[in-house]
Amino acid sequence: MTGKGKSRWADSAEDAALEAQLKKEKEEKKRLKAEKARKAEAEKKKREAEAAAAQRQHQQQQTGDDDHVNGPPAKRRRLSPDRDAAPPQAAPTTASSNDSSKLLRFEGGRFGKCRSVENYDKLNDIEEGAYGWVARAREIETGKVVALKRLKIDPKDRSGLPVTGLREIQILKDCSHRNIVQLKEVVVSDDTSKIENIFIVLEFLEHDLKSILEDMPEPFLASEVKTLLLQLCSGIAYLHSHYILHRDLKTSNLLLNNRGQLKIADFGMARYVPDPPPPKLTQLVVTLWYRAPELLLGAARYGPEIDMWSVGCIFGELLTREPLLQGKNEVDELTKIFELCGLPTDESWPGFRRLPNARSLRLPSSSTKPAPQTTTTTLIRAKFPLLTTAGVSLLSSLLSLNPSKRPTASDMLEHEYFRQDPKPKQEAMFPTFPSKAGQEKRRRRETPNAPQRGQKADGSMGQVDFSSLVGGIFGAGREREERGGGFSLRMV
Amino acid sequence: MSHMINPLATPEQLYQRRSFSALPTELQDAIFFSTQCLTQAAGLLLQLPQSVTAQANVLLARYWLIEPMVSHEFSDISAASVYLTAKLSPYPRSPRDLALVYNYLLSPSSTFFQPSVSASDDSPPPPPPPPTNIPNDYYLPEHVYNSFQTRLLHCESRILYALSFDTHVSLPHPLAITYLQALDFLNTSKSTISKRTLAYLNTALLSPQMLYLTSQPNALAVAAIYNAAKDVGAKMPECEWWEVFDVDREELGFLVVGMRSVEGWGRKMREDVERMKAESESGKRGGMITRRDIEGELRRRGLSVGNGYGGNTGVGSEEVVDMEADMARRMDEKMAEIEGSAS
Numbered sequence: 001m002t003g004k005g006k007s008r009w010a011d012s013a014e015d016a017a018l019e020a021q022l023k024k025e026k027e028e029k030k031r032l033k034a035e036k037a038r039k040a041e042a043e044k045k046k047r048e049a050e051a052a053a054a055q056r057q058h059q060q061q062q063t064g065d066d067d068h069v070n071g072p073p074a075k076r077r078r079l080s081p082d083r084d085a086a087p088p089q090a091a092p093t094t095a096s097s098n099d100s101s102k103l104l105r106f107e108g109g110r111f112g113k114c115r116s117v118e119n120y121d122k123l124n125d126i127e128e129g130a131y132g133w134v135a136r137a138r139e140i141e142t143g144k145v146v147a148l149k150r151l152k153i154d155p156k157d158r159s160g161l162p163v164t165g166l167r168e169i170q171i172l173k174d175c176s177h178r179n180i181v182q183l184k185e186v187v188v189s190d191d192t193s194k195i196e197n198i199f200i201v202l203e204f205l206e207h208d209l210k211s212i213l214e215d216m217p218e219p220f221l222a223s224e225v226k227t228l229l230l231q232l233c234s235g236i237a238y239l240h241s242h243y244i245l246h247r248d249l250k251t252s253n254l255l256l257n258n259r260g261q262l263k264i265a266d267f268g269m270a271r272y273v274p275d276p277p278p279p280k281l282t283q284l285v286v287t288l289w290y291r292a293p294e295l296l297l298g299a300a301r302y303g304p305e306i307d308m309w310s311v312g313c314i315f316g317e318l319l320t321r322e323p324l325l326q327g328k329n330e331v332d333e334l335t336k337i338f339e340l341c342g343l344p345t346d347e348s349w350p351g352f353r354r355l356p357n358a359r360s361l362r363l364p365s366s367s368t369k370p371a372p373q374t375t376t377t378t379l380i381r382a383k384f385p386l387l388t389t390a391g392v393s394l395l396s397s398l399l400s401l402n403p404s405k406r407p408t409a410s411d412m413l414e415h416e417y418f419r420q421d422p423k424p425k426q427e428a429m430f431p432t433f434p435s436k437a438g439q440e441k442r443r444r445r446e447t448p449n450a451p452q453r454g455q456k457a458d459g460s461m462g463q464v465d466f467s468s469l470v471g472g473i474f475g476a477g478r479e480r481e482e483r484g485g486g487f488s489l490r491m492v
Numbered sequence: 493m494s495h496m497i498n499p500l501a502t503p504e505q506l507y508q509r510r511s512f513s514a515l516p517t518e519l520q521d522a523i524f525f526s527t528q529c530l531t532q533a534a535g536l537l538l539q540l541p542q543s544v545t546a547q548a549n550v551l552l553a554r555y556w557l558i559e560p561m562v563s564h565e566f567s568d569i570s571a572a573s574v575y576l577t578a579k580l581s582p583y584p585r586s587p588r589d590l591a592l593v594y595n596y597l598l599s600p601s602s603t604f605f606q607p608s609v610s611a612s613d614d615s616p617p618p619p620p621p622p623p624t625n626i627p628n629d630y631y632l633p634e635h636v637y638n639s640f641q642t643r644l645l646h647c648e649s650r651i652l653y654a655l656s657f658d659t660h661v662s663l664p665h666p667l668a669i670t671y672l673q674a675l676d677f678l679n680t681s682k683s684t685i686s687k688r689t690l691a692y693l694n695t696a697l698l699s700p701q702m703l704y705l706t707s708q709p710n711a712l713a714v715a716a717i718y719n720a721a722k723d724v725g726a727k728m729p730e731c732e733w734w735e736v737f738d739v740d741r742e743e744l745g746f747l748v749v750g751m752r753s754v755e756g757w758g759r760k761m762r763e764d765v766e767r768m769k770a771e772s773e774s775g776k777r778g779g780m781i782t783r784r785d786i787e788g789e790l791r792r793r794g795l796s797v798g799n800g801y802g803g804n805t806g807v808g809s810e811e812v813v814d815m816e817a818d819m820a821r822r823m824d825e826k827m828a829e830i831e832g833s834a835s
Contacts, residue, residue, distance in 0.1 A: 104738040106708045108497035111554050112505075114656045159587065160645040161652065163579050169657045170580060186657040195649035198657075278582055 117187045117199050120148060126437045136204060136437060146184060147205075147437075151198040161198075168267040169200060171244055179235030181205070181255060181265040205263060206435035209314075210252035213321045215433070222388075224431075225318045226424035228254075230413065231262040232311060237409035239264075240304040245273045247285040248450045249310035251317055260430025269450055277303045284451035286310060288333050289323045293344075293401050296334045298356035305403035311412070312398030319384055340383065341376045341399050349402035376400065390417040498550075498662050501705040505557045516793075518764070519786060520561060521700035525761045526605060526781045527552065527566045528698045530597060533604050534574055537593045538585050542694065547661040548577040549697040550704045551651060557705065558654040564647055565783055567594055571640075572647030580659055587641045591632055594640070598778040599629035605765060605779025664693055664709035664716070671713050671737055678726035688720035689713075692751050699754045700761075707747055714739045715747030 120137040126147065127134045133150045151165040172183035182203045189197035209228070220228065232254060239246055248269035255263045269285050280300045286292070292309035294302055316324035325340065327333025338344075343363055344352050352358055380396040381387070387395065394417045400406045407415070418424060510517060528549050535545025552573040571594050578585045597604045601624070652659075668689050672678075677685055693716045696703045703712060714734045721728050734744050765781050772788040 103735060103740055106497040106710070106738075108708065109499040110502050110505075111499045111558070111655050111658055113558060114653050158641060158645070160575070160579070160648045163584070166580055166652075166657070166659070170659055173658060173660060188653060192653060194646075195653045274582075 114186055114188045116190050117148070117197065118190055119187065120146065120201070122148070145204045147202045149200045149202060151200060153196060153198070155196070161195075164268050165198070167271050171267050171270050171272070172200075172202075174242070175239070175244070177235055177238040178261070179231045179263055180238065181263045202265070203263075204437075205255035205257045205261075205265075206437060207256045207258075207433055208252050208265075208437070209254040209256055209262070209318075210250075211436055212256065212433050213251060213317065216321065219321050220318055221422070221425070222391075223422040223425035225315075226418055226422070227260065227427060227430070228256075228262055228318060229311075229315060230418055230424055231427075232264065232314065233409050233412050235262075235264045236304075236307055236311065237413060239270075240307070240409050243272050243274060244270055245304060246270050246307050246310075248287060248290075249307055249314065250287050250290045251314055251323075254314070258432045258435070260425075260427035273303065275303070277301055287450045288327055288330070289313065289325055291333065292403065293334065293337050294352075294355065294403050296330055296337075297352065297358050300356075302403070304408065305406045308398055308406040308409065308412070309403075311409075312395060312406075315395050315398060316384070319387065337401070340379060341396075341401055342379055344401045348405075352401070388417070388420060390415070390420050393417070495662055496667070496710065497708055498660070498704070499554075499658065500708070501554070501557050501702065506702075506706070509557055515561065515786070515790075519789065521757075522761045522764050522768075523561055523566055523781060523786065524553070524556065524700045524702075525698055525758055526765050527570050530567060530604065530780055531570045531574055532694075532697070533597055534570065534590070534593050537597070538574065538578070538589060540574070540578055540581075540583055540585070543663060543665070544577050544581045544583055545574065546663055546665070546694065546697055547581075547659075548573040550661045550663075551577060551655065551659065553702050553705055555651045555654050557702075559650070562783055562786065564650070565643070567598055567780055567782070568640075568643045568647050569651070570594075572644050572651055575644055576648050576651060576659065577661075587644055588637065590644065591637045591640045592630075595632045595636070596630040598780050600778050601625050601627075601629040602778060605762065605769075605781075662709050664712035665690060667709050668693060668713035668716055671717055674736075675717070675729070675733070678721050678728060680721075680724055680726040685717075685720050685724050685726060688723055689716045692716035692719050695754045695758075696751050698758060699750060700757070701750050703747060703750050707743065710737050711739045711743050711747055713737070715744055715751055718744065718748055719751055 119141065120139055123136040123138055123145070125133065125135050135148045135150075136145060137148045138145050151162070153162065153165075169183065169186055172181070176182075184201040184203065187199050187201060188195055232249075236246070236249075246264065246267065246269070248266060249264070253264065253266040255265050257263075273281065278301075281302060283295050283298055283300060286295060286306060290310040290313045292302070292306040295306060313324045325333060325336045327336045346353070376399065377392060377396045380399065381392045384392065384395065394407075394412070394415050397405065397407050398412075509520070515523075531548055531552060532545055535542070535548065548570075552569060555569065555573070571590050575585065575587065575590050596602050669686065672682075672686060672689065693712060696712060696716070707715075714737045718728070718734070720726075732741065734741070766779075768781065768785050768789050769779065771792065772785045
């Protein structure tokens with residue numbers, strides 16, 4: 001593009017020809033217009049619109065021809081004829097205003113004060129958790145049912161409104177995707193002299209995946225698991241492509257409506273993370289059972305891979321209805337992970353020994369280890385005998401100890417697993433469930449909560465000895481690995 | 493798409509601003525200009541990237557279209573907008589950082605808005621004599637810090653409330669660079685024209701015309717490039733190239749004039765502020781204009797200073813609260829003065 005300077009913008013012979021043609025056209029149009037002027041007012045308007053449309057089409061055609069002659073244009077072509085060339089008396093007609101090029105107009109909305117929470121009628125409480133209070137409510141004006149989530153504010157906190165809550169609002173306002181819960185507005189209580197009661201108004205969904213899994217007598221069908229995973233994954237792909245890490249993916253944060261639509265909720269831990277990630281992020285993220293091994297080992301630099309680990313855990317949970325890795329504490333969680341996925345080695349995860357907490361691990365010397373990749377796969381196969389080979393390969397790649405081996409969300413959408421039979425079930429064909437959120441106060445969950453700000457990010461885990469694990473896991477794994485991808489009568 | 497667009501002010505909001513308070517327009521402009529300058533100065537001292545400080549400028553401008561300017565001390569609102577944007581950015585700053593920086597900027601020891609010697613002519617003013625640095629001026633006693641923090645947090649939630657918690661700001665700076673690349677930097681020195689373009693964009697933040705609230709980033713970027721190209725004598729395409737970036741001629745013309753006028757306008761407003769400071773009894777304090785200066789100026793002009801000076805604001809109950817806050821603030825200041833002289 002360099003070096004052309006003036007010539008790039010200067011009129012070429014083709015341009016001149018085009019101009020002449022357009023001029024001719026304009027005259028033709030003027031003649032037509034003179035005819036039209038005699039007709040009735042109402043008809044005139046309609047015809048002008050038609051003429052304008054026709055002309056636009058014509059112009060498009062022409063630019064198409066033009067492209068053909070010149071090869072691909074360097075930039076967007078101007079579609080408008082040169083105004084100077086048009087005779088001045090033509091200017092005031094409506095048709096000539098249609099001639100001017102079409103500019104994109106951006107609608108950014110407006111800004112203004114919060115509305116009052118009194119615009120909503122509370123129906124029932126949904127949940128009261130560590131993060132605050134959620135209720136079902138109805139907007140008085142429209143009758144629409146929404147979820148009201150109260151932002152938890154610690155009045156003793158001298159740093160003002162919690163940054164997590166503000167981030168949640170900011171991120172949800174920026175997001176627009178069918179698999180991400182929609183933020184409608186933020187409202188405050190009537191007394192605005194002090195802003196203490198802040199409520200986030202979210203779209204209401206009947207269920208969360210956690211309670212469905214707890215209550216269903218039979219696990220989801222393979223086709224249903226695929227639908228849920230696909231939706232989860234396309235939501236996450238959207239987030240990651242917008243540089244957002246969720247950092248607290250778990251089944252209780254995935255909502256489901258009665259039309260089989262899954263939406264990711266609770267962005268209290270989420271934040272924008274540039275690529276490459278900044279050097280220091282808090283490790284106190286993600287509920288323990290869904291927390292990736294690099295976080296447990298104290299990595300301060302992490303990226304979207306931690307969400308993909310959680311997706312792996314959710315995948316496992318969808319298959320068995322039980323959380324996959326229910327550690328009692330960080331050490332126990334890491335033990336459970338190594339039991340399921342095998343121990344990390346320098347080949348399978350180069351550099352893991354440099355992570356802050358890895359120093360306290362005592363791993364067996366490298367000579368006794370089996371080949372790592374087959375190990376994870378075989379261990380996973382043993383744990384999920386009914387899963388197909390493609391399913392096992394997806395799950396074991398999601399649960400790779402080495403973050404760089406995990407697929408990205410957009411990779412995952414293309415995975416073989418979703419193309420194989422049984423095909424993902426259509427959302428509309430999804431079974432429905434009685435809604436707890438809609439009717440009754442929900443009991444408190446036994447899932448541990450996501451770590452809270454201010455909690456100690458204690459690096460030291462004490463001395464942890466994993467050498468004893470080796471015999472046990474691998475023994476067990478070997479024993480069962482023959483069974484392979486199984487067979488199930490209920491695979492629809 | 494959201495990273496390219498901003499919510500804009502409605503015509504009603506722009507109109508309302510003029511009738512919001514009893515403040516004459518030029519006083520509003522002077523307050524706007526000096527507070528935005530203060531915000532920029534604080535951003536520099538806090539070592540925040542310009543992307544963060546510029547967002548604070550935009551949020552502050554939006555806030556003042558919703559709530560009357562005099563409802564809080566100008567420097568407090570400035571501090572709160574910086575605090576809030578930094579908190580949401582990757583570069584958070586603590587309330588104490590802000591207290592220290594603002595305390596310094598408002599002290600007579602800082603160079604901020606100190607009267608320059610020759611405010612006349614267009615000869616570049618000689619560098620003003622560095623103000624005598626008296627560390628006592630900006631010593632921050634604990635009670636002053638505490639009351640600052642309380643006001644800071646109050647203003648923070650006030651801003652969020654007024655803006656419906658929408659803190660989204662898209663800046664035109666990255667777009668401008670992309671556009672310059674698309675234009676091949678108009679065959680001039682890349683750094684010269686880029687710097688000039690960004691300078692126009694940054695200056696536009698200070699404009700009382702509130703260009704960032706009336707135009708989308710693409711239009712601001714194109715206007716800044718146009719101005720920069722004129723300044724450095726670069727040859728622009730002979731066609732209506734701005735249409736490629738979805739800007740029409742009328743908007744471009746408006747923005748070009750708007751951006752060019754900020755410099756002269758700013759100089760005049762600076763003189764106004766300096767005059768007001770000199771005339772007001774608190775002239776010995778720092779260079780930043782305060783509500784008390786505005787009060788004094790109104791009195792000199794023979795305009796009545798009503799309660800909260802919002803003769804016809806009609807915000808009702810909120811004003812009462814503001815008066816209380818005002819009283820508390822004055823008591824704080826008195827206490828600070830007494831203790832300052834005692835020590």
